[in-house]
Amino acid sequence: MSATVVDARHLLCPLPVIRTQDAVEKLQPGDAVQVLCTDPGVVHDIPAWCRVHGHEVCDINEQEYEIAISIRVGASGS
Amino acid sequence: MPQKPKAVALISGGLDSLLATRVVMEQGVHVEGINFYTGFCVEGHTHAIRKKDRARPKRNNALWSAEQLGIKLHIIDIIEEYKDIVINPAHGYGANLNPCLDCKIFMVHKAREWMEAHDFDFIITGEVIGQRPMSQRKDTMPVIARDSGVGDRLVRPLCARNLPPTLPETEGWLDRERMFGFNGRSRKPQMALAKQFGFEDYAQPAGGCCFLTDRQYSVKLADLWATRGTREYDLDDIMLLKVGRHLRPRPNFKIIVGREEGENRFLEGYRKRFVHMLPTSHSGPLVLLDGEISPADIELAARLTARFSQGRDAERVTIEVNGKGAATHSLDVVPLPTDEIPAGWYI
Numbered sequence: 473m474s475a476t477v478v479d480a481r482h483l484l485c486p487l488p489v490i491r492t493q494d495a496v497e498k499l500q501p502g503d504a505v506q507v508l509c510t511d512p513g514v515v516h517d518i519p520a521w522c523r524v525h526g527h528e529v530c531d532i533n534e535q536e537y538e539i540a541i542s543i544r545v546g547a548s549g550s
Numbered sequence: 551m552p553q554k555p556k557a558v559a560l561i562s563g564g565l566d567s568l569l570a571t572r573v574v575m576e577q578g579v580h581v582e583g584i585n586f587y588t589g590f591c592v593e594g595h596t597h598a599i600r601k602k603d604r605a606r607p608k609r610n611n612a613l614w615s616a617e618q619l620g621i622k623l624h625i626i627d628i629i630e631e632y633k634d635i636v637i638n639p640a641h642g643y644g645a646n647l648n649p650c651l652d653c654k655i656f657m658v659h660k661a662r663e664w665m666e667a668h669d670f671d672f673i674i675t676g677e678v679i680g681q682r683p684m685s686q687r688k689d690t691m692p693v694i695a696r697d698s699g700v701g702d703r704l705v706r707p708l709c710a711r712n713l714p715p716t717l718p719e720t721e722g723w724l725d726r727e728r729m730f731g732f733n734g735r736s737r738k739p740q741m742a743l744a745k746q747f748g749f750e751d752y753a754q755p756a757g758g759c760c761f762l763t764d765r766q767y768s769v770k771l772a773d774l775w776a777t778r779g780t781r782e783y784d785l786d787d788i789m790l791l792k793v794g795r796h797l798r799p800r801p802n803f804k805i806i807v808g809r810e811e812g813e814n815r816f817l818e819g820y821r822k823r824f825v826h827m828l829p830t831s832h833s834g835p836l837v838l839l840d841g842e843i844s845p846a847d848i849e850l851a852a853r854l855t856a857r858f859s860q861g862r863d864a865e866r867v868t869i870e871v872n873g874k875g876a877a878t879h880s881l882d883v884v885p886l887p888t889d890e891i892p893a894g895w896y897i
Contacts, residue, residue, distance in 0.1 A: 486625050490627045521613055
């Protein structure tokens with residue numbers, strides 16, 4: 473099953489976190505999400521948000537100006 | 551009585567809300583956090599934009615607080631609804647364009663909506679009587695509870711003993727004696743309590759968590775409103791006020807000058823929305839032009855762009871001028887001498 477893609481490029485934190493949160497609310501445990509971002513703050517904020525909500529960060533792929541974060545939705549949902 | 555009472559805590563990322571939440575959790579209450587994003591929140595923006603700040607440690611302090619507490623944190627986008635608070639604050643502004651009392655009422659009101667939608671029982675804030683001159687005073691505490699519609703379901707654990715008992719206290723969900731009677735601007739009681747709980751490395755107060763408390767930012771926002779003839783704004787407007795040098799050489803337009811690579815890159819995201827300029831004969835900033843621009847304005851803006859480029863001392867600088875979707879052309883201009891830029895142009 474393909475990942476839900478959240479395009480949060482050119483948004484500054486915490487908006488990428490909010491967009492991720494809004495997407496995850498509609499998903500089921502085990503679903504995959506990929507978040508595309510340009511704000512380097514997401515490397516800290518999205519994993520922190522995942523930790524407090526019990527989601528798994530599977531991968532963080534940092535290019536020079538773009539970051540892709542892959543998430544697996546945890547058992548408790550949002 | 552609920553099986554286990556449930557409370558929603560307003561988490562700002564500061565020490566007071568961290569402590570207030572922990573005080574209630576100590577009494578066996580299930581707590582989840584809520585954090586509101588207005589668009590004016592200081593939290594990390596300028597650090598994210600400016601390249602020189604990228605090496606600084608970054609964290610979202612509200613998320614950090616939630617991790618320390620071991621609770622969920624729900625971050626809510628209130629950008630659109632918040633505009634009415636900024637534009638028409640019933641209780642007026644503070645020293646700058648900060649509508650602190652209306653802001654607090656609005657956020658507690660939104661927390662109440664969340665509480666009711668999620669079947670929670672009460673709301674926690676980190677307010678302390680006398681801590682803030684506009685929103686945290688003895689006389690404003692009941693105003694916030696009343697105007698937000700929350701009434702006696704609003705608990706301020708750090709100063710609860712100085713206030714009338716709330717519903718969670720009268721229902722026996724919370725023991726008043728295990729809350730506090732902090733009062734005034736001193737931070738010592740909070741620091742002592744943080745030590746007791748083992749909290750270290752918490753966010754230090756640094757002039758507020760909102761750009762609207764900042765004088766320079768408020769001046770730029772007031773300028774935006776005055777020159778547009780309306781107080782309406784969108785998110786891009788208020789983000790751009792945080793970035794670059796802003797100069798208004800004529801009443802009908804202003805320029806936004808990137809100060810370094812990170813800001814230039816951020817401003818590049820706005821190229822389709824603004825007429826913009828870039829030096830091509832020398833390195834220099836990306837410059838956005840905001841307003842109704844005449845051909846005569848283009849020449850002046852180009853000379854200003856040249857002034858902020860590495861060619862400021864050159865005889866002439868070539869400036870690429872890009873319209874909003876219009877053709878690109880170049881101008882060779884003499885950089886405007888620094889002493890011909892009045893201080894009053896800087897917003």
